[in-house]
Amino acid sequence: MTRADVEVEALKALRGALPDFARRQYEAMEMAEQEIARTQQLLEEAEARARLRVEEARAALEACFFQAMLAAQQGESVDCSYYEYALRQAEEHLTRILEWQNRVRQEAEAFRAVAQAYQDALASLLPQATGYLDRRITALEAYLATRLQATAVGVAAAGALALMGGVIAAIRRNRGELARLKGALGEEIAAQVLSEKFGLQPLPFDQPKHGFDRVFTAPGMPLIVAESKVRTAGDLALGQTRAGEQGSPEWIEAEAAQMADRSSAQWSPANERIGRMVQELGPENVPAITVVINPETGQSQAYIRSDAGAWQSLGSAISLDSLGQAPSPGPVTPPEFKEGAPGGPERAG
Numbered sequence: 001m002t003r004a005d006v007e008v009e010a011l012k013a014l015r016g017a018l019p020d021f022a023r024r025q026y027e028a029m030e031m032a033e034q035e036i037a038r039t040q041q042l043l044e045e046a047e048a049r050a051r052l053r054v055e056e057a058r059a060a061l062e063a064c065f066f067q068a069m070l071a072a073q074q075g076e077s078v079d080c081s082y083y084e085y086a087l088r089q090a091e092e093h094l095t096r097i098l099e100w101q102n103r104v105r106q107e108a109e110a111f112r113a114v115a116q117a118y119q120d121a122l123a124s125l126l127p128q129a130t131g132y133l134d135r136r137i138t139a140l141e142a143y144l145a146t147r148l149q150a151t152a153v154g155v156a157a158a159g160a161l162a163l164m165g166g167v168i169a170a171i172r173r174n175r176g177e178l179a180r181l182k183g184a185l186g187e188e189i190a191a192q193v194l195s196e197k198f199g200l201q202p203l204p205f206d207q208p209k210h211g212f213d214r215v216f217t218a219p220g221m222p223l224i225v226a227e228s229k230v231r232t233a234g235d236l237a238l239g240q241t242r243a244g245e246q247g248s249p250e251w252i253e254a255e256a257a258q259m260a261d262r263s264s265a266q267w268s269p270a271n272e273r274i275g276r277m278v279q280e281l282g283p284e285n286v287p288a289i290t291v292v293i294n295p296e297t298g299q300s301q302a303y304i305r306s307d308a309g310a311w312q313s314l315g316s317a318i319s320l321d322s323l324g325q326a327p328s329p330g331p332v333t334p335p336e337f338k339e340g341a342p343g344g345p346e347r348a349g
Helices: 003-073 081-148 160-173 177-198 249-260 269-281
Strands: 214-218 221-230 288-294 299-305 311-313
Touching: 003 081, 081 177, 081 269, 177 214, 177 221, 177 288, 177 299, 221 269, 249 269
Parallel strands: 221 288
Antiparallel strands: 214 221, 288 299, 299 311
């Protein structure tokens, strides 16, 4: 294993540790909340006992005062100092408990403010970090694959098509570990197509091994599910799962349920928000787009699922060589993605 391979494996280990790190942080904050609740419950119980002691001590002192009054009428005396001391001690004990309750309440509020800020940071920064690592790992693995086959396939050093071609050539020579590079790089190119050519905005998303490839948003549509396929034939071929065809409402619903389930491997704070969003919108109201990448022709074609369940092309094919170039003047968002456009994916109600 070369040094570059070791560094890629180190990045993968770091990437794999991030979701577990986030889960442990949330578990630690939940345990702290449980400990706060337990402490407050104990103090409430202690307060109730202390108030009872105060009432009992006050009743005993009043009884002593009554006996002292009767004794005084007969020329005798009764010492009530013990009961006065007991009442004072009980009142001081209750005061200390009330002070501790107030102190715990203040500290709990301060902790929750910091914990909420930390949770917000985890929810926003961890998906960015995992996404960045995913892209770097994909780029490094693709670079290694193309470098190994550069002499045989004559791959250029720049351009999405050249990179894809190099990976395909390497896969043909070695169908083991390199086989998964095709899909990973295809997802990156599809994301670039949807961002550059259709103006979609990516959402924070912790990409699982199985599930949505990417998620986006656009004006009028809070959530769009995107899939990518690398097909040398250039045809649209979607996988069949237990929940249904990829991109179907049934499939989207099943994946969203996994993302919102904390016991699932697909769970993360960002993924849970997306899963809940799917459930709130209804999976049938979440547009699905598939980008098919043809490494032989160097073109990609985007398709969108219609209300009837059929897949319709979004305009003409897009050349991969045009990716990364300055956008052409004027809007790039097609009519299907404009809020309120007739025939668009959004539902009338």
